[in-house]
Amino acid sequence: MMAVCIILLKFAVKLKTTSMKRILSIVGFSILVLLQGCIKDQVMTRTTVYRPEYKTKDEVRANIKSSTPIELTAPGKLFYKDGYVFLNELNKGVHIIDVRNPSAPNNIAFVHVPGAVDLAVRGNILYADMYTDLVAIDITDPKAVQLKTVVPGVFPERYYSSFVPDSKLIITAWIAVDTVLRNDETISWGMMKADVQTMSASSSSASGVSNGTGGSMARFALSDDRMYTVDHSKMKVFNTAIPEKPVFVKELSAGGWDIETIFPFGKNLFLGSMTGMHIFDISSKDNPFKTGSFTHARVCDPVISDGKNAFVTLRNGSKCAGFINQLDVVDISDLSKPKLLKTYPLTNPHGLSKEGDILIICEGADGVKFFNAADVNNIKQLAHVKGMKAFDVIALGKVAMVSAADALYLIDFSIPSNPVVKGSISIKN
């Protein structure tokens, strides 16, 4: 710009007519004005985004089988059935772990189910979500599972805001990528809408086909020969009378917004939200209807029931913005009039489970505690296992399976006052 001005000045010195000088001045000024268009701020941003990797639906479905086991990195919901633990690896699939010998749990296989964040087991069929689809997998032989049925498009809420995935392809992985953006470039990275929350759950069936025992993060719930799923504001009903051929029955309102968990209790369903639980009567299996609310527990508060009482843990640090750490025991013999019986202070309680009179509570960084809950008005601590950051637990017989930050632990509590860690499978962080 300066070189241009200098050249113009030198010419101007030699000009003799006033009009030529005026023209030169105008030209010079115009150049300066036009160059304003080139003067703007530049921004270069270096950041990290997630990019999807795709496969075709046919490729993905062909790969739903028992494959080489992989490391645990992001464990989610787990189910136990007949000596095997089926543990969700968030968004990737299902680990199959042989725990028939608690001292030597063995990660024997992995089933690739992209997008899986939920599991349920009915008989020999494992149900999982594959993004928007429901898949039914025969797990009769855990080392050789078989895909039986795909029910497409039943979970349309599983989308990515600001990102439209290809409908013919399935995202099989997300890769973190460092990227550089310039000026007005924008990022469009995928964001999962469905959150996964923790909630202890158990299920049973009167139809002769046993449902597996699940722990935590329940968005699928099995009751009798129906499966109920929830996502934010909707509940869906699936007929699983023929377990390997689930049939979508209907969709209905979940009774509120931000519904994130569901668990069955007798002839009722408890749907968890940020403000409490919505209670649905499922006496008519295909026509659940809301009967009331249970405000003693919210979506962040793990809850289990032994049929007469509900045991609810509340903690600080959860997304429900709680500030107390305690166990609440609620009499639910009359669901229309739940009654808080007693509160017990705890450290930072998370998931819990109950086997007979033994109540097991995960206390986060404070490990796992075992209680005698024979008298709910006088629950006494029996033992405390430290050295793990425990989030969730399932009690099966005399073995507790504890999901912790670094591993899946198997704890023998045959002698409740002296629980022993028998074995574990590491989680790679």
Added chain:
Amino acid sequence: MIGFSLVLAMLGPGPANAQQKNWKPWLVPEAGIVLGSYTLDRDFRLNAGIEKKGLMLGMGAALDYYRFESYPVYFQARKTVQFRKVNLFVMSSWGYNVKSGTVVEPSWWGGRTITKKYSGGVYGEIGGGNIIRIRKKERLQFSVSWVMKAVEESFQSEIWNPVNQSPRTITNLNRYTMNRTALRIGWKF
């Protein structure tokens, strides 16, 4: 370096403004308005150096409020040119834009804050103007120039990890290169 090269290119054939034979000091405080694509703001500069035969060499420091308050320090070269009894000058400055510190801002994630750390970058200028004689000496200066300064901003934020459905903390780096037009008024001592 580009600025200095341009200045050197102007040295040769340009007419000298003064017949002084010895170097003498000069001082020019300036106040200006900087106009860019982001906003319009102000800057204040203090330049000083030595001059001989119309060539002024020196250093300067500034307070630049445009977008990020920063403190450029620079070397400066000026060349005065007389054009039909009008005293003009061209100038070029190059140096470093000093910027440091941290700023804590509220995040759109309720209750959270973002801490931004700042560091500086290049500062450069090319421009020119004229000098108005007051009391028989070149005193009042008006100038227009293109001015560039750079600032780096780093902060941590969270993105949603769709693999394990949890937030992941990442480090972001924004590098701003701000190109502006500066209109200044100065007084030469």
